[in-house]
Amino acid sequence: MAEQDGAIYDRLTRVPERDWDKNAGLDALLNGAREPFVLRGFVADWPLVQAGQRSAADARRYLLDHARDRPFTVSIGPPGHDGRLFYDADMAMNFRTGTGKLGDIFAGIEASEAQDDPRTVYLGSIDIPAHFDGLDEANPIDLGDRDPLHSVWIGTRTRIAAHNDFPDNLACCAAGRRRFTLFPPSQFRNLYLGPIDNTPAGRAVSMVDFDAPDLAAHPGFVAAMAEAQTVELDPGDAIFIPSMWWHHVEGLAPFNILVNYWWRDTPAWLGQPQEALNHAILAIRDLAPEDKAIWREMFDHYVFANDGRVTDHIPPAARSVLAPLTSESAGRLRAFLLRALNR
Structure with a gap:
């Protein structure tokens, strides 16, 4: 199921698209929502999206204009692993994590763009208010009374193994392209989850390689794919991912930016x-x-x-x-x- 073999995704159910009225807010769509949906062009008027439409370099400059002078956590994978941030043969991570200034990280990305097989560079779940000044205000979204966490995900071509999150999630493609493949919560057995205490990013992930599934080792994955929904997001599009839905996420362009919002409808003082x-x-x-x-x-x-x-x-x-x-x-x-x- 490699990216170049798009036929597999053509056979999957598409995530439903919803009409929306931005002036009315999202409450009517989000209240009680338990199924995923896509909002085409939802944040197309963001300055960040418009910068990315001009070029990846413009998108990086726009982020740098708002970046605070503080370290950013970055994951770096070696050339030759197709952007898959995962385990190695010994179940250690196949990437290394460090910190650096955003300008230096972006300079490394820019320098590698002309290479045939560049390193994977990925800044995952970067807290926006802590790392950027005025980025939220310049690129607003109306979630009503919800008080979400605001995060940005920046990177080169990446493949992030299927995982789920407890909060509801609205994810907005700001630059590049993202492919989401979603599964209902009930499909966790057929995704063959890895350890819960040794994970790439804090959540148990599917051990199935979606580009080359080993159906002898993971026969139930066929049943999971029968329940899957998929969508490719262009800049300005958004997807709602309900709590506990599994999602495999791919950054398809040489440079990609995703902004997401997490919230819970339950009180924050309840346990995890x-x-x-x-x-x-x-x-x-x-x-x-x-x-x-x-x-x-x-x-x-x-x-x-x-x-x-x-x-x-x-x-x-x-x-x-x-x-x-x-x-x-x-x-x-x-x-x-x-x-x-x-x-």
């Missing part, structure tokens, strides 16, 4: 589900089967069913964290967990 999964692996996974069966029932009772049988027999004032959580009770529970984990 991934941390609960990690702790369950630590505390429950390796118990005897009969003990795990008991704890499965306990989780069903307290967490997944969470019906009146949990609390109806307890006076309302005494239900503590069994009642719906507040910021105060969540803080007490977090402190309790920290004390327990530090014993």
Whole structure:
């Protein structure tokens, strides 16, 4: 399924495109959305997009005009690995990570553009307010009452393994081209996930090479691809990726910029589900089967069913964290967990 063999993507379902009214904001489209969709031309009027339409060099100059004088974290892969930021044969990362000034990083990209097989250079999930002055204000987006994290992803041709994120995500192609291949949350088994504690960027990733899938090792990937949706974004286009949807992301142009916004509809003081999964692996996974069966029932009772049988027999004032959580009770529970984990 290499980029030059685009036929495989022609056979996949396209991510639906939605009509939009920028003056009305996105609330009508985003509220309760659980399926991905594309907004063509959504940020086409951004100065950053217009700079990128002129040239990659203009896009870099535009970012440098807003960049703060501070280190930027950059990942660099050697020539010959086709932009795939992944594991090597020993399950270490096949790229190295360092820091540098944005101008120096961009100078390296510019110097390598004429090479047949340049190094991969990738600045991933760069926090915009911390690293740029006025970039958000000059390239605004209206997400209503949501308070998102603002990030920018900058790089040469890249292939980022399929992964998912807990927050909802609106990703805007600002320069170059991006291909997204998306899978519903239920397809995680058929994506053959790697370790959860040794990852390229903090989230477990699919071990399948989408350009050359090994169907003997990963036979379920055929079923995953039957459920996949794909789209290529041009500058100015945006895609909404709901919470927990898997996405394989490719930067298809020699130079690419993506701006994304992450938010949760749940309060920020709630815990991270991934941390609960990690702790369950630590505390429950390796118990005897009969003990795990008991704890499965306990989780069903307290967490997944969470019906009146949990609390109806307890006076309302005494239900503590069994009642719906507040910021105060969540803080007490977090402190309790920290004390327990530090014993």
